[in-house]
Amino acid sequence: MDSPEDDASATPIEYEPVSVKDVLVEMKDTAELLIDLSYSAVLHRNEELAAEVLRLERRMDYLELRANMSLLMAARNPSDAERLAPVLNIVSATDQISDAAGDIAKILIEEIGLPEAMRAALPEAVETLLRGIAATDSAYVDRTLGEIDLESETGVRVIALRRGDDWLLNPGPETAIHADDVALLRGPDSEIGAVYEELTGDTYESVVPEDDSIADLERAVDTIIHMKNLSELAVDLAYSSVLFDDAELAEEVSNLEVEVDGLQSRFEAWVLQAAADADDPVALRGLIHLGTSTEVISDAALDISEGVRRDIDVHPVVRLAVQESDEILTRVEVVANSALDGSTVTNGVAEQDVTMSVIAIRRPGEGWLLVADADTELRGGDIVIAKGTRTAAAAFVELATP
Template sequence: MNDLPMVVKYRPVPIKKLLRKMKDEVSIALDMAFYSLVYEDKDVAQEVEKIDVDVDNDFNLLALQLMVAARDPEDAEKLLPALRLGMSMDLATEAASDMATTVLKGYKVPKVVKAALEITEEIYVKLVVGEKLVGIKVKELKERYGLIDVIVLRRGGVMIVNPPEEVELELGDVIVIRGDREDVKKLMKDIDMELVVPEEKFTEKEKEVAFRIALLKNMTEIAFDLAVYSMLYQDPRAAEEVLEIESFMDEESAKLEMEIIKNTAESQEIYTSTVLVRSLEKMTDAATSMAQMALVENEVHPILKEVAEEGEERILVLQVVKECNMTVGQLEEMADGTALAIYLDGIWIPLPNASTELKKGMKVLLKVFNEEPEFPECIQVL
């Protein structure tokens, strides 16, 4: 958490540029905070703290820009969603900072947090660049291996957060990547390395708790993406989904905290685990704060419309209204998109397996990157 004295100085920066920058920083801060917990990496945790300070400054500047931009009370009302968006992103990076602070203080990270990495489909891996990766650009890793992002690059004692796509890897660089487990395995195989995850042996109870932590993390990311989308596009249906996720998170996080306290002996491990759970809940609360703006009839200011129009992705809420004889993977291929989560029988399943069959009554949150695709009659866009 940033406790430094607040210094605000106006400088002309486009509001939409600030909002896009803050959104990118929120995403990278969460990735880095979770990685720093799993690998107890104080250097990365320190960078999360720096991002928190940076987002604080960006939010203060955003508030000033909005004050200057508002021409009258009616215009100020239209800009209110932009202020709420900035506040929510500031709160989200504060939550990531809370997690990173436990690492900086040297508190012991419990095995269940490490196990959460081992069982989730999206994993974090640290690599030292050898000859087979030298000269490859950051963007080429994604082009070759699919869902892989370089979140941190260390070179010559300097840490580069979210390195530009055109940066070429050099011998001895240390990179932290986040990606789909199978895509990461493919990369590791090509460079003659094996995927190594924390080696502790976990009990069934620890695996269960770890699965629930991983579920909360995934649902937090989905809620945040969905909330930003609902606000920018004033989509009340998407906003309602965020509120449903928050209700699930509130109930599950309370149960999970009690389970952790009951089954953890060391006080430091209890503290670190509960900070993680509460930080994820705080981020979901921030998402809810944004989504609530989409449930109120409020004309969107042209600035926010520009942010939405320049965005490369949209999130669709789909309902399977009858049997489809189709899998999640086939839906993703048809729509050129990614299924963020499915909802069936009161249960949210984030990042569903491609082989999962679509069933009547199932709800699908689908991220698409082009024009809204056409769907068969068995699927409706809500």
Template sequence: MAPFEDGDESQSVEYEPVGVKQLLISMKDASELIVDLAYSALLHNSDPLAEEVLELESRMDVLQMQARMNTLMAARTTDGARQLAPVLGIIGAAEKISEAAGDIAQVVLGEEELPGSIRAALPEATEVLARATLSSDSPYNGRTLGDINLETETGVRVIALRHDRTEWELTPGYDTTLDEGDVLLLRGSEHGLDSVYETVTGERYERNEPVDHDITDLTRAVDTIVLMKNVSELSVDLAYASVLLDDTALAEEVHALEVEVDGLQSRLEAWVLRAASEVTDPVRLRGLFHLANSTELISDAALEITEGILRDIDTHPVIAESVKESEIGVRRVAVETGSPLAGETVTTVRETNPGVSVIAIHRVDDEWVFYPDSDDAVNEGDMLIARGTWNATEQLVATAGS
């Protein structure tokens, strides 16, 4: 890949024979990371994190151009072009996700102010992302991730790492060594992050306290934003899972979720307009519109990822391979008769399978439960959609059927 200078939006990109599969892996990982970074910047009102989002967005511009050029070079026949068409769709979708995340970052960096209640509400998502700088006296200093075995021990994983202001390492491996001053992006339940964050930084993890207000329509708007965020992120996970599993049913669920997000956006706009008459400065509510629009674009992009499956185009092997070789994946887990998971709660499943998050349950009566509550039960015949590292999710698949 051509050298990339941070912030250089006018950089020329020339064709280089980089494998399409590797480029797709990088784009998938980067697009997922950039969404995490964007919402983390929003939660913490962090300009540095927002600036990292914009740098990653620029990196994605280069990746998508390289991927498009290499994909077009690979399509030498009519059949090849037909199979590779969905690859171009996924490339474009990943780019749109990064652009939407960049728009969220611009809300943080811009003059538009969001109600404080939204920062208190957003952590209701299944997992939380925290940015932590490794202190010199941390017991992790000088050790590898494999030696620490963080995810297995705590359920918290390092999804990205940055050494000395270099580019983010998007998928740090077991042999990655942690050094003083490294910036870690930690992802996991808020409960699990408490101890890990303190071990990394030597400081307590500060949670966002709820901010109450008595404007009914604004409360509804904030709740809707949170729901849109959760549904759109779930759409991306299900979209990549449908590609890997060549699962039309999952792709159709992504379509249904996209329609739901469209409806939520319409309701949000109505509630914000009503709330405008109850606040001193209605202009400060513009950020909600921008955030809702960016979130809706993410769900639209997720639908584009599934286009090849919905149109019954044979999935090119490079797509499934790139999704599977990504560090984080989504697996379908069948809870068979007699499975030790049957009758357990979602919390128990997570605690006994560190590194795994149940993001959806498909019940035997065809009901879907998205982002199930901690005390929701797992029943025989259920189909779980689990997100996590491939090793962790593979272990969960084995457990579910044993």
């Protein structure tokens, strides 16, 4: 395995004019990929994925310096400084997410240890994510992702490609796979093995975890998986709150951060209780590291949305970063007796005829419910977070009101 130390971002950096918008977009995409990779690396005991996390962490350090140089050059008066301060906060918080992801990967690289119960939780927690190097004779090489059509055929997606030191973070249908590309694949375990073998020419072996019957440990594992999912949602909402200057989304980030803090307290108590019954209590150290890093990610999400919560005008450079996409996150409160009240959400798809994907529900008295892999019924008083186009979002809001 090649070393992450060879990443080009470790070279000296001098100021040169760059598009702050492009840097912010890349930092956001990199942060989201880092969260995904770091947890997958640890949960699957995949050292190659962990090495990619450290490469991306170094890339993030490079992007942070580029962004800070450009932002400092752009501040010409007090008004500029006031509007750019939240952008600097976004840059700093995004780097905190990167550092936290690196700390998660080091649980594996430094052999800090995790109980097998973490793997047992995987079928309910995440799809399988693998790293593979495209073989010269692979049927996928020199073909575009659109031609290969992996997702519709197998459910497996290419979520990123690394070509030398260059990353393609959002490969689309026109993106071609080249020989020696490092591909990050995500999909169901039942299908991803065949795709991996076709890509690399190597055999994929899925590891069956051992069962663990320690009750407190099972509760701790379930809690950390929930913390991970809530922290990922917080990051997504935080960026959206800034990009769309949406105070309601920023408020939900704050609610999520409070929820993660409460979960962490219970999580730590269950880990300590489990240590008394564990054959190897030292193997639980990684859980503590994982909980701490997960809480850092939710704190960073809160920092990203701070400018919106303080009602500071969004700088134009941030607005530019979102104009390339029409897809948005929206927050809707379901009013009793509205069309959405009593409607069913199945695998994130609302029963009502509207093209919005429901991501999460905050239900008074019950907390947060992540609905991507569950069926649920919307109720009056629910706060719903959904993703879709601006047009669909407007229709969704109307359905929530009598």
